[in-house]
Amino acid sequence: MNAEILAGKLVKGIAPNIDAKDLLNDKRKVFLFGSPSYTNIGDQAIAYAEEKFIKNHFPYYEYVEIMDYATEEGIKLVKEIIKEDDIVCFTGGGNLGSLYLEIEEDRRKVFEVFKDYKTISLPQSVYFEDTEEGNLEKQKSQDAYHKNRHLTIAARESQTLEVVKNTFNSNVIYTPDMVLSLDIVPKELKRDGVLFILRADKEKVTDEDFITDLMKWSEKIGPVDRTDTVLSEVDTIDYDEREKYFLEMLEKIGSSKIVITDRLHAMVFSIITNTPCLVFGNSYGKAKHSYTDWLDELNFIEYTDTQDIGELERLVEKLMKAEPNRVHLAEDFQPLKDFFKN
Template sequence: MIKLREKIKHGLYSTNIFVHKFPIKPKTDKNRIFLLGTPLFMNYGDQAISLAELQFLKRQFPSKEIISIPEDAVYQQLPVIKKIINSTDVIALHGGGNMNDIYPLQDEQRIAVIKEFTDNRIVLFPQSTSYDLSNSSSSFFELKENIENRNNVYLFFRDQYSMSFMKNNIQLKNIFCVPDIVLSLRVNSGMVDRQNKITTFLRRDVEKVVNENVINLVKKVNKEYNVEKSDTADTFWMEHVVTKWNHEKLVKKKLLEFQSAKLIITDRLHGMIFSIITGTPAIVFDNSNHKIKNAYESWFKDIPYIYYVEDTDNIKNVYSKIDELMNGRTQTYTMPDFSSYYAELIRALSRTS
């Protein structure tokens, strides 16, 4: 039996006050996309992903009914969906960065869905992977067993490393690389007064890389500049119950923190991505499973306002870059257009391929 603490940690538990009732309609002639596994816990990166997924689906498929089921309720709703699903309906699985050995419960749920719907197209929104194949108990092996040679399973990964890893280790023709779906999010580009401050979004969890040089840099920055400490994960997530009414508002509020800063310092993937979509300069460090490095090298190397720190043993130039940015003219950059990169994802979800 999985301990309650572990269920909460992985976002797979909630009391009844958090779970929506799902009055899923009976069979219908209208094609549907079922988006399964969206989070209720307050990680703003994951919340931005689910918001972007929903907006993407509604924008690209206005004639289809979009039904979203949070991860807390997936197991409960599988029998209901099984009874009413049409052969032309598509199952979409929530994206993110949890296809690895750190979060096995997420794979457990994905595998359950893949097993249940053998006749429907299943599309995984962009994910990152970092499995350890030397670990014989890795969830990767059961995942591989259930999707290998399935013609109706489409896997999308948000960096070249993840895509190459899966192509090299799973016999599946439908594996693609597209940007993180948050880069499709439409952000209000209205004027926001940038304050002369640095905002830090630094990890405090298992994915954090502890480097003495980075620690000293942060200490120095705290002494010399106006620094506001924040994060893209909310420790007190129960204070922010996510509903369909406040979902977008919560994400926009977090993005406003990026828009109002002159510089971001982060070791979170969505710290970097939120900086990109708000046009905010950022100093970026890698995390333990390298999903930041992999995403940066796949998509973001040419973005002039993102400064990825490759060598944390030699960061003297980082100090000078911070000085340059903080003492220079306040500037908001224009986010690159990533829309053309989602063509394969759109084709997979539309069932035209």
Template structure:
């Protein structure tokens, strides 16, 4: 198969190859969406019931976003075991938003999946959030833990997004970092309620995946959120070599893989990734969930920030965890040495965030209980 791909690559012009990739991508999405027909059937058959509709869960190959989707559904199912939850993956909403919106009633509580897409970093996520809010003007809506970030000179876009919120009386927002929380206040977004909690993935306990194999795992971005840490990475590598690690002990990865995943096969994807992370002595990451997934496994992790500062925003929640470090901390190398020398086994304690998880529960409970059939 590899040889066939090479031959095709050599004989077909780049422009044609690009068109073929687009066609294949569209075909794969359409084919995959057929597997979601039962969701549409359930949405229609339970239309007269009181429900929570979770919209926008991941289908692409971002493992961190799948962890968000898993944590969000786990949270709702555990905290509200008697509630009828229907999950709408993001591409299903993109392709069938008309059908979905027609089958949502006023007694449905809509929860928009968490992530880092509010603002200008990831336009598709913001557009889908806008669509859900605009097309469901009579529903109570909660946006699960988010980062909000706008690039410079985005005042017109901020104004547009503010109006969408102002025109809907029942949209509440959960933000996962103080910078976003302050931004919402500073720009005077008129959300019904705004609360500050850590990322929803902190609800997951990953201690069982810890299986140290003396590896240094680098989880590094390749997209437009990346900051140039090339020099810093080389310094870190040199320091670990001084501590006795060898070049073969370094492993490089990203938390993005090829292909489409969904609520039917995502658990295995995330579990395999957690097992890989669990083999590390240290994880170094500029991805928010590179840091968080290491932290919930009790693996020492060094966080590097990204362009929107969301990694640092998440690190602030973990700053009291001895094994979670921020690269720009004072005495960072001394802290690395202390962890390395201690050979301690760390355990993630999710109870440290229990009061914040309860704030999310109270908000969902308040909105859901006020719904009338």
């Protein structure tokens, strides 16, 4: 394909991160499908971290993103330019399974179409509902994934590792969530108040009455605010705006005295910004297991299932008094480095 033909086939959302002409250079390509345009800042931060990971560790590869809304056209174009040695990725997150079917359907398509290429599902939490519909979707995913004998699935916590082993015949590797591969120095910000970051989606299990009690109780610490890591003030976040929104969320979290959340990435952003954080669960335990698998040595972050206000009060005080420590997870990404190396 020459540059002119290529230009005719490019649509918005294909390769927003590079000069289009570099689609045709000699470098080994790493294609990322499913790059999110929706406003979940957790998933945006994952895509941000994925790009850093490849660019820092493998600068000699050409990293090419395909936005989620351009999956169809992206598949068509990549089919024409992909070379034997290239690598196909689908972005990480907590959406592999039956809960986010639009994304799952794109993932199946990508794994099936590129079945002859080295393929990876970047670090995910996996959950198929134990219902008739959930089982049906699991079967569809198995059928699609199993056509690809070159597929590796990266599990980001131990619960998912077991699910993947029991569900798919694919290779499986085990690493933390991609956002934990970032090494951002926390900005020193003036802190005030308590920030509740709470789900409003199908994974929500925290009781609203309990939240109301907790918010009332929190007023003794300072002004109380409630938000979510899924933004509602914008409809989409495209590649160019990703860093801006991610950094704004870090700034918001880093300006709080403590975060109380049922969001995995609110916990992760709290770690990045040295912000004390109390974490409750979601419907299938992805925050809980990420915490117990990788993060339970952190003295300023704590997972809990209790709804006892007295117990929570003690926890919050402990977290706010801690001099934030660090866990070192760089080595835990070695399986992912090894995957991309070969």
